Structure formats: structure tokens, C-alpha cells
Amino acid sequence: MLTLYHNGLSTCSQKVRMALAEAGLEYQSEVVDLIGGGQHDPEYVKLNPKHVVPTLVVDGTVIRESTIINEYIAGSSPGADLVPRDPLAASKMRMWVKRIDDDIHGKTSGVFTHSLWTRNIMGGRSAEEKEAYFAGIPDAAERDLRRSILADGVGSAVYANAVERIVGLFNELELALGGKTWLMGDQFTLADMSVMPYVLRTSDAAMDKMWRDGRRPNLAAWFDRIRERASYGPAVTDWAPDELISMLRSFGEKERDAIEKVIDAKDT
Ligand SMILES: N[C@@H](CCC(=O)N[C@@H](CS)C(=O)NCC(=O)O)C(=O)O
Helix, strand or coil: CEEEEECCCCHHHHHHHHHHHHHCCCCEEEECCCCCCHHHCHHHHHHCCCCCCCEEEECCEEEECHHHHHHHHHHHCHHHCCCCCCHHHHHHHHHHHHHHHHHHCCCCHHHHHHHHHHHHHHHCCCHHHHHHHHHCCCCHHHHHHHHHHHHHHHHCHHHHHHHHHHHHHHHHHHHHCCCCCECEECECCHHHHHHHHHHHHHHHCCCHHHCCCCCCHHHHHHHHHHHHCCCHHHHHHCCCCHHHHHHHHHHHHHCHHHHHHHHHHHCC
């Protein structure tokens, strides 16, 4: 039996839910409320000492890290063909996955979300509540980063650096997707599933200028195709908390001018 500890908005959870849906695997769902502090619950921390989602439990065995979880899903469902069978193509696929893990996750989507959503929500909290929120973040570097983002939002250097970083990724994707349906050609693989949530987040955070209106047409077309897949619902929309998404979108719309100014400076 599979049990997935996950969260609706979390990028890493989206990528794992997409792999589960593509593989046709059923699972028991345990939603972890990241805003309410469910990731710090001592029982959950026993499963995931980094206080993060997702975690997959397979017949009592705990698997952490979304990329490792997706490799388990692909390996246990070979018929789903989530990884190219040719070892060279599989290596190329894993380079995309690693690129996202090493350079993009934690340095882009989280920054965009915290600059808008978390910053606006925390604005209404007392100093004590804010300190409790920071104290709950176990990693010191992440704690400092979060403080800076929450202080200055889309005007922070952290935000501008994150935009520069995602522009680099989008340039690579635009080039790689030329004449291709998916990153690995005709086969939809873990690479596409890894990238999808980070493009999606730019859509929800008023940053779609980077691929809209003929800017990066290959990326835009790929994103349209991915949203049409049967697995997109179980990966994203079935779990997306509508209220949170529309809040994120409306915070983004309010700051769209400032956001697009940063994009214009970084995406030349
Ligand atoms: N490397 C980990 C990263 C997991 C991660 O950063 N998860 C985020 C959500 S996407 C999280 O749970 N953050 C906890 C928080 O917001 O406090 C993975 O790929 O599973």
C-alpha cells in the first residue's frame, strides 16, 4: 500500500502526483498543511526530518525526496515508460531532473510564492506569530532567506536573483523544446514532470510575461500540452486549493507592474 504525504500547492508534491497518475498507481492521501505547520508535527518529522513534503510510505518503508520517489514510481511501473529505456537518453533525462533539484527548487518557486502569498498573509500577523513562523524553519539559511523575502517581497535582491535564475532555465527549455513534443522527444518522462511545477508557478505568480504573447513559443506550447494531459488534474487541479491559488493570483495582480519591471530588467 502507498501513502503519500503531500500538499496541494507544493511543487515537489505536484511532480510526484503527476508521476503517480501517469503510472496509474492508487495511493492513500495524507495532506500536510504547510501553512498550519503540519510539516513540524513531531509524528510527521519522524517520517521526514527535514520538515518538508512529499513523503511516500510503501508498505511501511519511507521514501523521501521527490526525485527519489519518482524513480521508485517509474521503477515499480515499468509499463508506464516514465524513463527512457536507452541509458544515454535516461542520463539526459536525469540531467534535467537534477538541474531542477540543484538550481531551481528552493531558489525560484518558493521565493515567488513567499514574496507574494506568504508576505501578504504574514503582514496581518503579530510580531510573536512571525517569530514563531521563522523559528519553525529548521534550516538556518532558509530561515534567513525567508526573513529577507518577507521583509522586501518582489523588491528584494533575492526575488530579482530568482527571476534571473528562472530566465536561465526558460532559455534552456525554449531551445531544448524546439521541434519536440516533450523534453525527451515523443516520450513524456520524469523530466517534463519535474519541470512542470516551476513553469506553473510563474503562471500563478503573475510572471507569465516570460512565455506569453509569442515570447518563448516552444515553452508556451509545451505548457499547454502538459495541461491537457489526463494526469494534470490528479497532479495539480484536483488538489489545488482554489482559495489559495486565487489569493496568490490576486496578490500577483496587485504587484504585476513591479514584477514585470524586474522581469524586464532580467529577461532581455
Ligand atoms: N528536496 C526535497 C524538497 C522538498 C520541499 O522543499 N518541499 C517544500 C514544498 S515544495 C516544503 O515542504 N516546504 C516546507 C515549508 O514550506 O515549510 C524534495 O524534492 O522532496
